[in-house]
Amino acid sequence: MRDFxxxxxxxxxxxGLIYGGFPGLAKKLAKEVLGMPENLLRIAGLVSIAVGxxxxxxxxx
Numbered sequence: 001m002r003d004f005x006x007x008x009x010x011x012x013x014x015x016g017l018i019y020g021g022f023p024g025l026a027k028k029l030a031k032e033v034l035g036m037p038e039n040l041l042r043i044a045g046l047v048s049i050a051v052g053x054x055x056x057x058x059x060x061x
Contacts, residue, residue, distance in 0.1 A: 003060075
């Protein structure tokens with residue numbers, strides 16, 4: 001549970017860097033996401049999950 005909470009904290013740091021450091025870029029990316037097909041978003045999400053699990057597996061394994 002401790003590792004999970006650390007991971008959530010790191011996600012918040014990365015998102016905070018994007019929104020706090022580059023708000024114009026964050027708005028532009030949000031607009032682009034609205035125009036993307038759902039299948040593309042789904043594939044990108046699944047690839048992100050796979051890459052994240054792979055990184056955790058390599059680091060913790």
